[in-house]
Amino acid sequence: MLMNSSKLMFLTFMILSTMMVYSSSNFLMSWMSMEINLISFLPLITKSKKMKDQPMKYFIIQSLSSSMMLLSMVMKLKIETPINFEIFMMISLMMKMGLIPFHLWILSFMEKMTWNNCLIMNTLQKMSPTLMIVQMISFKMIIIPMIMSLLIAPIAMIKMNSIKKIIAYSSIYNSPWMISSLYISKSLFLIFFSIYLILNFMMMMKLKTQNIMFVNQITEKNLLTKTNLMINLFSISGMPPMLGFFPKWMILNKINEISVSMSMSMLFSTLVSTFIYLKMISLILLNQTTKKKFLKTKNFNEMEILINMTGLTWFLMFKPN
Incomplete structure (x- = not known):
């Protein structure tokens, strides 16, 4: 990426x-760090011609x-009010x-947004609010959202x-997995986030190189690209035995001890998302076009498939305590 x-x-x-944010123990310092993050992200998204008024909306x-x-913290420290400050904090972080x-x-x-900015939005921009939610809000309050x-x-x-809207919804239903993993342990959060970052990077770079914006465009690509996607x-x-299944299996195993309703919701979201991807992929694989297909990035495709298949090795080597 130049x-x-x-x-x-x-x-x-x-x-x-x-x-x-991750190294500070002071709320004001964490808030300032999140503002620096916001100011640093705005110039990156204003470079795109398609954005127009979107950076102002984001700001x-x-x-x-x-x-x-900030209002929630002032209410907590200075004002005696029956309104719980955690509600305002939860809404702001959501x-x-x-x-x-x-x-x-x-x-x-x-x-x-461009694919590079989508990758940043799906991964790096979620880290700070995730930590703030875990530090400031109890698990019982955030469980319903x-x-x-x-x-x-x-x-x-x-x-x-x-495709970008599908990825946006995918990041929305993966955010509770990320928050739950940090509630359980920091090491589990790092494992989940690292694998989620790798998978998003591989998928978005493939969509960028192939210039794919909509689902029906995938039908024109070669079989190896379709299989890779x-x-x-x-x-x-989180379908076994892929790489993304391993951290979700560990989170589900631990969260079931804390909240059964949360674990059931996680299972439901995984089943529905897998059904949607199966429905989408079945149309892609069954449709054949008469266009000539060239394998320009065969080695990279094979490498991505091998990376995803390492999930089976992880599953056999590790197990949650």
């Missing part, structure tokens, strides 16, 4: 600000959520992450044709 010095500088600031939503976060019911902005926003995101997002994907989608949904 980039000029300004892009590299802003990306460095984003990574450093995320590390500052307004993030600023509103940050203001609500807006930042794009969880249901505050998810509509992220669909239109991601649809007009997480269940809503797990149930509604896969169902909303059924009639989607835009199919395995990537199954791995993200």
Whole structure:
């Protein structure tokens, strides 16, 4: 991924600000780090000609959520009020992450972004709000919004044709998995996030190189590209024995001890998302076109398939305690 010095500088600031959130024990310092992250991300998304007014929309939503976060802390420290400050904190962080019911902005926003920015939005931008949710909000309070995101997002994907909207909904129903893993342990969160980052990187780079924006465009590609995308989608949904199944199996095993309703919602979201991907892939594999197909990136395709298949090795080697 080629980039000029300004892009590299802003990306460095984003990574450093995320590390500052994870290393600070002060709320004000964490809030400032999240604002630095926001200011660093805005120049990256304004480079695209398609964005137009989308950066301003993103800035307004993030600023509103940050203001609500500060208001909740003021209410906690200075004002005696019957309103629980955790509600305002939870709403502000849900807006930042794009969880249901505050998810509509992220669909239109991601649809007009480049694939590189979509990758950053799906991975790096979710790390800071995830940590803040775990530190500031109890699991019992956040469980209902997480269940809503797990149930509604896969169902909303059924009639989607835009790949970017499908990925946006995929990130929405994967966010509760990410939050739950951090509630369980930091090491489990790092395993889940690392694998989620690898899978998203492989899929988005493939969609970028093949210039695929809609589902029906995949039918024109060669069989190896279709198979590669199919395995990537199954791995993200958590289908065994793919790479993405291993961390979800560990999270599900632990979360079942904390909340049965949460584990059932996770299973339902995984089943529905796998059904949607099966429905999409069946149309892709069964449709044949008369166009001549060239295998330009055969070695890279094979490498991606092998990476996904390492999930079987992980499954045989490790087991959750």
